[in-house]
Amino acid sequence: MPLSDMLLIAAYALVGAATAGLLGELVLRMLKCCSIAVSLMVVAAVTVAAMLSGTLTVCWAMFLSAYDLTVVTLVGAMASVTSLGTALILGRRVVGSCRALVVAARNFGEGGAFTAPEGAAPAEIAALSGELATTSLRLAECRERERALEASRRELVAWISHDLRTPLAGLRAMSEALEDGVVADPARYHRRIREEVDRLNTMVGDLFELSRIHAGTLVLTLARISADDLIGEALECVVPLAREHRVRLVSNQVNAVPVEADAREMTRVLVNLLANAIRHTPADGTVAVVAERRSDTVILSVSDGCGGIPEADLPRVFDAGWRGTEARTPPAGGGLGLAIVRGIVKAHAGRVEAGNIPGGCRFEVVLSAAPARQVAPTRATAAVMVPPEPRPG
Template identity: 60%
Template sequence: MSDLLLIAVFAALGAGAAGLLGWPAVRLLRRRSVALSLFAVAVVTVLAMTAGTVAVAQAMFLSHHDLGVVITVTCMAAVVSLITAALLGRQVVAGSRALAVAARTVGSDGGFAAPAEPLGSELAELSAELAATSARLAESRQREQALESSRRELIAWISHDLRTPLAGLRAMAEALEDGVAEDPVRYHARIRTEVDRLTGMVDDLFELSRIQAGALTLSLSRISVYDLVGDAIAGAYPLARERGVHLLGEQVEPAPVEVDSREITRVLGNLLINAIRSTPADGVVAVAARREEGEVVLSVTDGCGGIPEQDLHRVFETGWRAESARTPRAARPVSGGPRGSAVQHHGDTGAGLGLAIVRGIVEAHAGRASVRNVSGGCCFEIALPAARSALG
């Protein structure tokens, strides 16, 4: 037992001396190539093993022949170990370089091109993370491009929508100034109508900017969906009567919700106005509300004839409108009203902002807005969290 202990002491002394001599080299090479660092570690290990073996062999007073045999075997093992370490280092460096080249494709149009050669588990995990990062960057780029395209379209459409009424206002003002207006009262009423529409457009732009900036402040209160639908239908009834559209609100469950009643009434008003404007005369616009798991779903169904499937995902985009003509239809006089009078409704600005405002307000309430085609028309749905006491 004492012999083994003595051998262990000599081996530790020899290996320790080699390790102390090799440690500075490992420290100096820690910022260099991985292959060089691995080779340095292998050299230190081989030197430690060789030094320990030689120290033990000399302590055992072996003959010169036996000592030569031990040293020869040790050297052969050292050579094989160093060659193996060098090959392993080259393989790691090759994988690292291939991954570095592949990393240049992160976020490119073609997507991340993973290295074809096999990688170690750590490098393979890093490659998977780079692929996921590239996919997220591609999605972000697509969203940014979509937003930029929507922003450009909005600027172009708003410019057109502003230019048309302004040109009409200027022409009517000049006619009144020159005294060539045959019916000044009618001109004044028309000017008031156009000013109201421009005011509504500016209000919509301001509301949308507040929503997109996250500056929309909600005053939540508990209210029945039945009351919300009733207020919205009452506000949209004059427009429905003007266009000969029937409003139905019979399938409304009186479920309680905690919402900003003013904002949700605006949401329902925008949906009803769009539905009425898209439904032909003698058509029906139906409002319904139902309870589902943890939420209340309000729906507005119209008779527009449906939206092309390829456009359904764009319905709630800023500035999107199904009609190809950018000029809104003029409001018609109300039967029985004064000559030249016209009805102008909030949200009926024709700027394509109403549905974007709908989605923004609903999402501010932690809800969701969606649309789908139904028989003869479309069904717009908004899902709002149900009041806590109604969740059971």
Template identity: 45%
Template sequence: MALALGCSLAVAVPGAYVLSRLRRRAIALHVGALVGVAVAAVAVGIVGAALAMFISTHDLTVLLVVVATSGLVSVGVALWLGRRFAADAMWAAEAESTRRELVAWVSHDLRTPLAGLRAMAEALEDGVVDDPETVAEYHSRIRVETDRMTGLVDDLFELSRINAGALRLTLASVALGDVVSDALAGAAPIAGARHVRLVATDGDWPAVLGSEPELSRVVGNLLVNAIRHTPADGSVTVTGGRDAEGAWLAVTDCCGGIPVDDLPRVFDVAFRGEPARTPAAAGPGLGSSAGLGLAIVRGLVEAQHGRVEVENVSGGCRFEVRLAAS
């Protein structure tokens, strides 16, 4: 026993020093080294004690093979688990960073309209503003800002349902053409106020397997996003059809394109892109610009077993939704 303990300590003490030097290294390497030191200390202790025992050469060989095999398997499993743990830790760090960014954006988007609402309410309450035209304007602006905050709260609620996995949809056959027609009718006043043309193809729209309320929100969010980033006198085009992969819907705008490095992040929560694509004000009917609309689109599309992608095209970008045809 003393011999086994001494052999184990001979490995464990230097191993502890090595581990202390690896403290700030990669998690997978640290876990692998930790298990390696533990396995090596036990193995050396067992081998040292076995060599001092009067056992046959055959038994000693078997013991050495078993110890070596167990040690290699243990270290291999430790490295695999270490990589998994490192990936989970990285995902958790990214999720926490996204959460902090989202809180910062939402706090800003709430603070700005609340400050304006407070100022206008105080002006009306103190009688600073009394002519009917200005009072009516203040009332209109209060309603607009209230609608913006309501939309932001609705987006946060929808996003929380998606991220929590609480979104349970009943899928059925939905006429995609009807959904697009309703969404265009709802977005027409917004586009008109910003002098943006809405164009839709007159083709044979397919039926898809999905949920009509969520599909309406997907198309509505894509249209609002396209209108927000399209300059005056520009156009937003909606197309759709069916191919070998299933049904598809595309919304193309005239935003001028998205930087290639930003394309993979377009559907991330709270991502707004470069300043040129971030409006100073949302504008009438456009709701908040907290970077939640496209994240909600991706969540709702994936909940209907589809996918959404974005690519740059001449003069703008194209968002394409893929769904199962019905």
């Protein structure tokens, strides 16, 4: 067959198929909100119509006989019926999978867990079901964390309300006694009032610090500092408290390892840990602080002689307001010290852990070591011993 005839046939076929395709596009636009099954049938019909239209156009151009034209038309009609039936079956399957997915998603949206529909489904719908199942698990975890946080907030509000009400009631009683002139030793009452005010000031300061941590507004001024300098400053702050509780402070395993940290905030972390350890260590006990380097991290640890914490309570020791048993309830403060410790350490991209040791417990602060430049030579810091004051009488 000459090339010119082949090109002419191709042109006629293209015109017929294109006409069917344009009509199919218009139908799809009109039915864009209809079911997937209808869309699949339209696509199948357009495919068959394009083929049949192109074939008939070529047959007409070639002046085929009426019999041959009837045969071609009948073959095209049978192909159309088969294609439309196949598209209908496939569309019903896809629609069934979509409806099952809609029901599962509706239950998921009403607060339940997502359960993937049973049975085989197209790959895209199966992938969507998998993603929804993963999202359901994540949302369930988030809801559980939210419930735990809400319970923790309620406990914190209750504890703080109690801790604020107690000193305020005492302040009111002492001020009324002073006002009525029924106090034999006014100076003693003045000292008590000042102590209660200091206690309230500490609680308010802790609440403000904790709110900054939770709001993400804690600004750190990072600098290269040696661990023994941090521990030395913290020990100086807690020496009076150690004398009051007759507890020895030991720091003979402190190495001058460098860290990148905010000196003020990390000193507060160590002071909180040391004060917590001192308050829970019996008289004549020992609180030890250690600083060492392990691989690319620096470990700052504080060990006490509190007798240990129940294993069930260890995951909660850093929760705001948590105090554990009455034996570990501090005489002052709102139970915010360890929560502040965790928040500050997290802000330094570190972590803090608590665990039991023979006779007590150990709190470890893990920070990244500073880059190795101008590292001070390692040296052992002399032990800081706070001898107990002699008991009166």
